[in-house]
Amino acid sequence: MTTHQPSALEIDRRAYRRGRERRSIGVAILSSLVFAALLWVSVFNTPGWAAVQRFFFSPDIALRALPKVWDGFLVNLQVLAFSVVTVAVLALLIAVARTLRQPVFFPLRALAAGYTDLFRGLPFIIVLYLIGFGVPTVMNTRIPPVVLGVIAVTLTYSAYVAEVIRAGIEAVHPSQQLAARALGLGYVQTLRRVVLPQALRKMTPPLMNDFISMQKDVGLISILAATDAIAAARSVASLTYNFTPYVVAGILFILLAIPTIRVTDWYTERLREREQAGAIL
């Protein structure tokens, strides 16, 4: 229980601080109003704004485009859902292959290192062209664009995610491995029981980042003749000579990303609090 009664001086000081706080709030409100007024004068109240509104934000065309764009968006979600699983599995395998230390695994290690170099360096759009158009040509068969999309996304994103996992594993202090091995745990047991649980915490923020970036990049499968959200938007846009359908598709992608972004921010903040608890010098 706090029993101390603040002195008159302290009460004065508190009143002064509260006064400063009220002043800051007032200043913030005033500057927001000024900013809003400036925005109004310089953007919305200009002759060009009507044209911008007509070509980018037309409610009629948005309503016409929405059903088609939504159907296409479901295709994107499908690719995303499959890719999350395949990326997780492939990336974990590559990451573990890169951390194997025994000489006998050298070829595996080199292969994994080469893979991450290759697919992190290669522009995603080239992977898409090579997989999307190259593979069906070589095999001389028709392959559903969704499958091709999943393969392309998996190849590229596994390389990024594998590096995140590897960095997470290596960021766990070696003394932890030593302690686990001293208890008699084997390599895989050490990895599974001691290293990965700690690594997961460190790698969640960058993993979430890659996930957000993947959510957007599944939109690129529109170049593979898949009728996804962006392809649907393109067809409505070219019919109406209006860009509103792209805005509609864009809004859908943003709505998809926002929960992930919020969760990432929340988790990162919680992690920071936990790691710095009681560590103020």
Place this chain on the structure above:
Amino acid sequence: MTASPLLRATDLWKAFGEREVLRGVDVSLARHEVVALIGASGSGKSTLLRCLGLLEPIDDGQIFLGDEDISDPRVDANRVRARFGAVFQSYNLFPHLSVLDNVTLASRVVHRMPRAQAEERALTLLERIGLSDKAKEHPDRLSGGQQQRAAIVRAIATDPEVLLLDEVTSALDPELVGEVLELVRDLADDGTTILMATHEMAFARDVADRVVFLDAGTIVEQGPPAQLFSAPEQPRTREFLARFTA
């Protein structure tokens, strides 16, 4: 002790949540005085040092540096902090900077001293503690004792009016404690005003002009080391010291 103390705190109160850490502490420090704060872990030594250096807001009371009330919310805390030097248990050297850049950072950035001048001064200080050959190294290449001595030099590089030392030897291996205490003793001999929290009773007895015993957030007893260590008046002080001499 002296007519006008350099640093003076009256009736300091500080709570973390429900836990009261400082419960009405009055303490003062004259220019060139060396005062040792002793007391068990959790008695409030570190909190007191941080509050005095404006690194932790206080709940009540007043702190004067010279004639200025530095606990007044109207004062610029950064300007006041620049007049203090502080060293903590765990060195806290900046790992991304060389030893030299660590020592010159505040001179260059806060006090706007030209780099050449700041480095010349820093090298003189590093020379004095025998670390001039490590000036270009990063802290991870130094031993704990060397890091802590570099941290002390970093704190005095800007000629602070008061040096606050918070258990500067607690994180060190026993064989490294000596070199750090040696440096503190040199500074004390040079007339640096020092307030230090310490567990090194022999050192406190040897170097301090005055020893302050803190228990549960209040000052139980203070006095010249010879008196406080040999003939403590309070039973609580006797009990605490008994554990060190036993």
